[in-house]
Structures are given as structure tokens and as C-alpha cells.
Amino acid sequence: LGSSYSLLRKSFYKLRIQAIQKRRDNNGINNILISMGGIDENNITSKVLMSISQIKWKKSPVVNIILTANSPHKDKIINSIKKYDFEINIFVDVNNMAELMLHSDIAIGGGGTTSWERCALALPTILIILAENQKTIGKNLASAGAVITLYRNNKIIKNIRQAITVMMKKNIYMEMSKNASIVCDGRGAKITSDKIIALI
Numbered sequence: 001l002g003s004s005y006s007l008l009r010k011s012f013y014k015l016r017i018q019a020i021q022k023r024r025d026n027n028g029i030n031n032i033l034i035s036m037g038g039i040d041e042n043n044i045t046s047k048v049l050m051s052i053s054q055i056k057w058k059k060s061p062v063v064n065i066i067l068t069a070n071s072p073h074k075d076k077i078i079n080s081i082k083k084y085d086f087e088i089n090i091f092v093d094v095n096n097m098a099e100l101m102l103h104s105d106i107a108i109g110g111g112g113t114t115s116w117e118r119c120a121l122a123l124p125t126i127l128i129i130l131a132e133n134q135k136t137i138g139k140n141l142a143s144a145g146a147v148i149t150l151y152r153n154n155k156i157i158k159n160i161r162q163a164i165t166v167m168m169k170k171n172i173y174m175e176m177s178k179n180a181s182i183v184c185d186g187r188g189a190k191i192t193s194d195k196i197i198a199l200i
Helices: 010-014 016-024 044-053 074-083 097-102 114-120 132-143 156-167 170-183 188-199
Strands: 031-035 062-067 088-092 106-109 125-129 147-151
Touching: 010 016, 010 097, 010 114, 016 097, 016 170, 031 044, 031 097, 044 062, 044 074, 044 156, 062 074, 062 097, 074 088, 097 114, 106 114, 106 156, 114 125, 114 132, 114 170, 125 132, 125 156, 132 147, 147 156, 147 170, 156 170
Parallel strands: 031 062, 031 106, 062 088, 106 125, 125 147
Antiparallel strands: none
8 A cells, every 4th residue: 555554653653753854964974774674694783884984074973783682693693893993882672763863973784664664764874685575665656766776796895885985965864854854754653543444
């Protein structure tokens, strides 16, 4: 039925207005959220960290990484963060994703269900295709101007770095945020339940 019917937790709708205002007041990329889904089988998270480290930041961002207990590279990622000179926080099996997205300036992640959560909170995103079934989502969100879609290949570190640099431009950042907010408003669960109740 379309992204307006996405079944999101109510926390995303509750924080939507606050998130949109935060993006409008944005003064740069100070907080980056990395979330590659439940498994991240190919450890793209580590490649994202490497990309971030190669950028000449005026002020280094805080990086928050979302992992699950089942992430096969979890320990490797945790052990690797000490080599970077910017703050990195790792969260495992979170239940406050909406709050973490609210406080982020950009997200870097896969093209699964989280795509609609990021849009509901107007969060500009670098979307990395991690599976075949994410290609359509990545293509359509890129066409809507809500994300920069990348494919997993041998140039992924360079491509992530370049995408972050593009998103540093204020006009591009604001346009992506606006476009993302149009894709999904977080009311899908309520709209769906209202439709069902109306049939009873």
C-alpha cells in the first residue's frame, strides 16, 4: 500500500516534530548513527568507520553503532574502536532507536525496515544495499531524494567518504531531510488499525 502504511512503533511519530525541527536547526554533522541491521554479515560497519576516519573534520563527530547480540563481527568491532581518534559508542540490542535517531545528524545503514523509521524522523541517510530485497527500496528512496544509495563493492570505503562529504553541504542536507520526511510520517500503524476498525 505504500510507505505511508509502514507499521512503526509510536515512539517515531511522537518524536517526529522534534526531529524535523532539529534538522532545520542543523549546524553540521556532529553525530553519526551506524546501523547495518541484525547481522551485518560482511562487516560493513568497520568499513564505515574507516571511511569516517579518512575525512578531515573540523570537529570530529560522535559515532553511535547499533549492533545485535547475534552480530558475528561484534567483538571485532568492539576491539577495533580504540584505534580511532573520535568518540565511538556501541549499543547492543537497543530498544530506544527513535531517541538515537533523533539525536543523530545523519545515518549510515542498510535498506531494510529501518529505512521507514529514518524517514519518519527526517534523518538524511547513506543507504547501503546489503541484500537483493533492498535494491528496490534503495532505488526508490534515492529517486525521492531522501537518501544516497550505495552498493557493496570494492569501492565502498571511498564511496561512503564521498557521500558524507556531499551531505556536509547545508542545502543538500536540508533537502534530503525534507524529502525523507515526506516519504513516511510514522502514522502507518494508526492509519492501518483505523481502516480495520472501520470494517468491523
